[in-house]
Amino acid sequence: MVAFTVITEHGGARIDATVDGARVLVDPPAVESALGWHLEPQGLCRGDVCVPVRDRLPADADGRVDLVVAAHILERAVVLDAAAGVLVVGVRASERRRALGAHELPPFSLPDLDGTMHTTSEWRGKKKLLVAFASW
């Protein structure tokens, strides 16, 4: 096991993992540290939502599971750089598609220029114009 970085919409998490080809093997508790979903008998769960896993996430002889498969079960796209020891995990595709189709603002948090975090729920009850801009 080596120190490994998982980057999601909530930032980066450091976990122990073994990279084997396109697989990222971790102890089951690390699935939650990495993805925010924990492994239960009924599936991958967050809050009261569980996504059934069935036989898709088998543990190896050392009890480890593949984080890449766990991400795919959650419909999250991944990009792995094995040499750099980094896995980037996208948001749930089904959730993004549903929110875009239903015209709902998905909640997100970002820092201001001084590093203070802000969440979209701060402006609930107001009309908002979100303006994406850049210096480039």
Add this chain to the structure above:
Amino acid sequence: LHEELSGEGLVVVAIALDDDPDAVRPHTHGVTMPLLLDREHLVTELLAISNVPTVVWVDEQDRIVRPNANEFGTDTFVEFTGVSSLGHKELVRDWVRNGSVPVDAEAAGLAVGDLSDDEVAARLHFRLAVHLRRAGDADGAGRHFDRAVELAPFDFTISRAAMPLRGANPFGAEFMDLYAEWQAAGSPYHGLARRPATD
């Protein structure tokens, strides 16, 4: 607009798709609106944004009443997008004061339904490149910037945003080449040509 309409219940939330807060500060002099820094381009994934500036209208209940349709606060970039800002501010005023919502963006077929798999992968490669660059791995970052641009060449939040992070000038020759290629491809927006491609 933020100054003008904040007393009437509007908040303009500016989101900078930049890596360096110091690159943003010169644009923020005297600005009182919330200003967020999105180094990992999270909103380009969540809201299917592919160019700047992009404006999304969101109501009090967090419903998107005017989706991402790549429109502009000034007419500086009309040629760039094919979308005029004509009356945009007036429409915002009318929405804030009278609750009227224009339906033109979706009616015109400009709203983005979802990202393609390649557009998602491009965003993840870009995010990985930003991470590696910050960690001092310029070669690794370069590989993932390359892959991101390959997957979504006409997504300006990928191809143009990568330029300053790789030492290129986003207003220089490299951008002019990209712009010419994009025009020749029919000025596509999320893969959809806005007008027939020219030879």
